[in-house]
Amino acid sequence: MKRERLDKVLANMGWGTRKEVKQLVKQGLVTVNGNAVADPGQHVIPEQDDIAVDGHPLAYRRWIYIMLNKPSGVISATEDNRHRTVVDLLPLEWANRVHPVGRLDIDTEGLLLLTNDGQLSHNLLSPKKKVEKEYYARIAGIVQPEHVRRFAEGITLDDGYVTLPAKLEILSAAAVSEVNVTITEGKFHQVKRMFAALGLKVVYLKRIRMGPLVLDETLVPGAYRELTDAELAALKGEDR
Template sequence: MSDKSERLQKVMAEAGIASRRACEKIITEGRVRVNGRIVTELGTRVRKGRDRIEVDNQLITAEPLKVIVLNKPRGVVSTANDPEGRETVVDLVKDAGGRLFPVGRLDYNTSGALLLTNDGDLAHALTHPKFGAEKTYHMKVDGRVTEEVLEQWRTGVTLDDFSRTRPAKEVFIAESTDGFTWLQITIREGKNRQIRRMAEATGLRVSKLKRIAFAGITIEKLPIGTWRHLSEQEMYRLKRDYINPARRSLGKSPVSPHTDAENDGAAAAQTHRRQQRSARVPRGWGGTSEPAFKSRTGEPKSRTGESTAPQKPKTRAPSRPKTSQRATGPARPRPGKKTPNKA
């Protein structure tokens, strides 16, 4: 218990009720009671562990931060509950303990990395476009993909509602045959069904879509339908990049949207040039099998994050042979020195 008071909306967000802004709305709607009294003032301060806080007549308690990553299967709904009675991602993580809710959504037919947390501020920051959380996908499409299509993804795609996406931070062909093409794509925004809509807008037919990483958290070696706790290093990065900036100011972004969009385009072009210099597909993509997680340079990564691609031996340039004289011909007289006249 603590005698230190904090703003009510902050305590609610830390308890996983919603983001801080959403909690402010809940307070002003008169849905919160503190010690039995309805509170509507946003400046209300409470003491965690001492004051009794109820939201919609449900007692809330402050919990330690918890974040897990789930390898979501296809055919599972990315919500806490479903009116149609379908299986949800929360059903798959019941043994994680405590109250958890998904960070954003994955389509019903899309599999892969989905974070779940009990922290509303973290969920808000990870899904807000200002914070630019990276999402990396493997996408299998029918037929071949042209360079013109890839260039559209690198510069931004106009969707069916006439909105335009930001440039993809990374997009390249991992494997291609006459029947299908595997693409790896990294974006920094999360419009509704964005990857599928970008594919439709550029004439691509998606047969498989999987998110392999979200905000630097991967599902490498995580079986489908299972989950894991984040490592200490992963938790540190989330706190540094998302939780702390969000709590300092939810209205101020650590990333400028306009400057970032320009940087995305430059980064995509630079990545494309690197990939053109090395078009060799690494082992392990296995035809119709799913590609392994890769670094931005296109090289497969080990469990520790180090590149497993063979390193080229360093060779020294051949040294030039030394000559005994700098130049041929008569030596030049030194300045200030007289040369004797020859008879």
């Protein structure tokens, strides 16, 4: 197991900045294996050593995997000067350590994976892997079988890029149609631009699946939970 500086571990777990952690140490509030710490730069094995701050034990895990039902109005980033971010929805001990895997537009809801596992993130986002992303959408206008064919062939976007073949499933065709869309890319505003190229407008968009990971519909917008062992195993199988 990897040794790390104590002040870095505590800062990452939400106990403050490195400077604030040093003050906690100076006040004698930090213990390792029952002994008060004098040096904030002391090296520890966080998964193995018993670390406590003011008597509160530190529950440390190296890897974190969170499923979030992203609400509209927050951005898929770790920090922003104007908008609330997805990590702002999480407790500090997670928020300081994780990043979103990919991004959803500010007005798009649904499944977002947050983790500190950079290798998993890279593999799930790699264009070579062609990991499926499935969305539920409401469309202003009647979606027709011809549109299903066009999606299957690939859509030419406004910048001339031709998307990879995508799956369009019509759930209902009306003045506001309901559809499921599955893509294997992640171009900027891709689903919205694909429909725009057909003269249709997306009025609501929600991601419901990424690879084998399906949104837990018991999570209300803004709610989150850790992945189950089965979900994580399936994701790691997808990233091979």
